[in-house]
Amino acid sequence: METINFSQLALIAFLVEALIQTIKPIYDKEKGFSRSRLLSIGIGIVVCLVTGVDLFTSLGFEMNIPIFGQVLTGIIASRGSNFVHDILKFVQGKANSQPSEPEAFG
DSSP: OOOOOHHHHHHHHHHHHHHHHHHGGGEETTTEEOHHHHHHHHHHHHHHHHHTOOHHHHTTOOOSSHHHHHHHHHHHHTTOHHHHHHHHHHHHHHHHTSOOOOOOOO
């Protein structure tokens, strides 16, 4: 088993929160199911499956079930471009904050 570093854990936590915030509004006790939210998620998943887009694999996470990364990416993509932009900013911030190789003393 490969070790996970803090940046990977933070990224997974961010992506899980994104998934939860996307899935949560699907059903409202008073209004029932949100057809537009379901349609958005469905389209996002289909587009990612057809195009092979997988955010998790591109970030270096290996999936035991390869299609699962595409489905999760489709759910995240269904939030729209502003949200995906926020994810990219988060990932870039984590990449930029990675410590560089230690300098040799001597």
